[in-house]
Amino acid sequence: MSRFRVFVLLAADALRDALRSRVGVGVLLVAVLLVLGVDRCTGAPSDGITFNGRELPASVVGTIFGPLCFLVLSFVLVAAAALIASDALARPVDDGSASLWLARPVGRATYALSRLAGGLVLVAVIALGVLGIATAMLASRYGLDWRVGISGYVTFVADAFVVSAVAMLLSLHLPRMLTLFGVFLWLQYVAFTNGLHVVGALSEGGGRLVEGWGPPLGTALLFAVGPWAGLHLSPEQRALVAGRLAVWAAVAVALLVLSFRRRDLR
Amino acid sequence: MALSAAPDAAHPAIALELAGATRLYGARRALDRVSLAVPAGAAVGLLGPNGAGKTTILRLALGLVAPSSGSVLLRGRDPFNPRAREKVGWLPERPALPARMTVIDFLRLHGELAGLAGADLENEIDARLAEMGLADRVTERLGGLSKGLAQRVGFAQALLGSPELVFLDEPTSGLDPLGIRDARVWIAAARARGATLVVSSHVLTEIERLCDHVVILHEGRIAASGPLGELLRDGESLEDAYVRVVRGAPAAELAP
Numbered sequence: 001m002s003r004f005r006v007f008v009l010l011a012a013d014a015l016r017d018a019l020r021s022r023v024g025v026g027v028l029l030v031a032v033l034l035v036l037g038v039d040r041c042t043g044a045p046s047d048g049i050t051f052n053g054r055e056l057p058a059s060v061v062g063t064i065f066g067p068l069c070f071l072v073l074s075f076v077l078v079a080a081a082a083l084i085a086s087d088a089l090a091r092p093v094d095d096g097s098a099s100l101w102l103a104r105p106v107g108r109a110t111y112a113l114s115r116l117a118g119g120l121v122l123v124a125v126i127a128l129g130v131l132g133i134a135t136a137m138l139a140s141r142y143g144l145d146w147r148v149g150i151s152g153y154v155t156f157v158a159d160a161f162v163v164s165a166v167a168m169l170l171s172l173h174l175p176r177m178l179t180l181f182g183v184f185l186w187l188q189y190v191a192f193t194n195g196l197h198v199v200g201a202l203s204e205g206g207g208r209l210v211e212g213w214g215p216p217l218g219t220a221l222l223f224a225v226g227p228w229a230g231l232h233l234s235p236e237q238r239a240l241v242a243g244r245l246a247v248w249a250a251v252a253v254a255l256l257v258l259s260f261r262r263r264d265l266r
Numbered sequence: 267m268a269l270s271a272a273p274d275a276a277h278p279a280i281a282l283e284l285a286g287a288t289r290l291y292g293a294r295r296a297l298d299r300v301s302l303a304v305p306a307g308a309a310v311g312l313l314g315p316n317g318a319g320k321t322t323i324l325r326l327a328l329g330l331v332a333p334s335s336g337s338v339l340l341r342g343r344d345p346f347n348p349r350a351r352e353k354v355g356w357l358p359e360r361p362a363l364p365a366r367m368t369v370i371d372f373l374r375l376h377g378e379l380a381g382l383a384g385a386d387l388e389n390e391i392d393a394r395l396a397e398m399g400l401a402d403r404v405t406e407r408l409g410g411l412s413k414g415l416a417q418r419v420g421f422a423q424a425l426l427g428s429p430e431l432v433f434l435d436e437p438t439s440g441l442d443p444l445g446i447r448d449a450r451v452w453i454a455a456a457r458a459r460g461a462t463l464v465v466s467s468h469v470l471t472e473i474e475r476l477c478d479h480v481v482i483l484h485e486g487r488i489a490a491s492g493p494l495g496e497l498l499r500d501g502e503s504l505e506d507a508y509v510r511v512v513r514g515a516p517a518a519e520l521a522p
Contacts, residue, residue: 001381003348017366099330100356108346264331266330
């Protein structure tokens, strides 16, 4: 049997496993709440809102609220991806069920990547629903270009991939709660730093280091949905951010595979 | 140990070979310079007290752990190479079955990974389910099964795809007397179709019935090994030989 066929079989099993887990059900519930929240938040009157005594037309509200809404939703869903990934490989390794599959002609890398893929597919499908509905609401209520939402969704998938791989890697070495705490803290810090950088408010220090070398999770999303706020980037700027994200994805996956390759299994 | 099969690329004469294999867990030496060769077609029983290294040998053989030093070859290949594990079945001592999966989904996926497909897959699963008395349990979740039923599911997955090499770790653990009798029949059937068996067990009568070669491990080393007939002295039972080797006799490590 080809390695790809083995990967597909195991990824499908990982997807079913994630769906049946409490974490998977929890993420689905959060997704429903997010959709309800978006509906409520985008339900501003069509003639705009009054903010600090100033009349803001719907078109202006959209340019601020659209990217903000998309970013918040994306980061919640990226955190959900980390939640699923932190459980997807560490649990079968800890309870010993991974050994049964790995006693078959299944490579360690194939197994680890299939577990990563299964969780990612679940989050990607949920995000397609949540971000798709959000984009549709933003387009119909504020007149924002729905095609920007597609670019935002693709960027979200890339972000979720990087964060899932990092969470899965950490989960092999740290207790689950510590893994989640670390990943969530890191996510917030990166997002905050990226945000400050984009608005030109980033000072010297650790933030610069994260902005220069860390994964551009927030930057990539901000750039993707930037056109809603009139932010247009050159192809070079886009390539730089995409390249950094790709390097982080490659390094995270390589470390995950290396880490799992010779790990003792129960 | 005498070789019992002609070698070729797909069917190497030595099913499992350990050469000076040592495995450390922290400071503890679970296996200490063990050399062992299991000929294809043989049925080898691993005996020894708790912590003697029986399960460690099986885990090394399956590439679940790596040796700290020395080497392990499974069907002529590094066990970490997935191809080495083609046509290999394994029943762990307490099979950690994925609790959320149903019996049928679990066996279907194992069957596919064992290289079965289409009608062959369905026919073989049906046969195993009937054989193991699981036909009316197919939709039950594995997490809800009793220990005995879980062991039967473990047997079913280990024997799917007619493996050429089967590792059984305490195969009758958790089974009731009828289950133990059934298990002997399943193992004998695998043996009859020419599969190589490596069985780790505390039940000496089981080893005596099923195996033609015995390896007695003690404190991570081979204390004695060889064909069953040669290991026993005049009028001695396997139990007598085991006690003699483990309790008193100096280590008589036998090379492959």
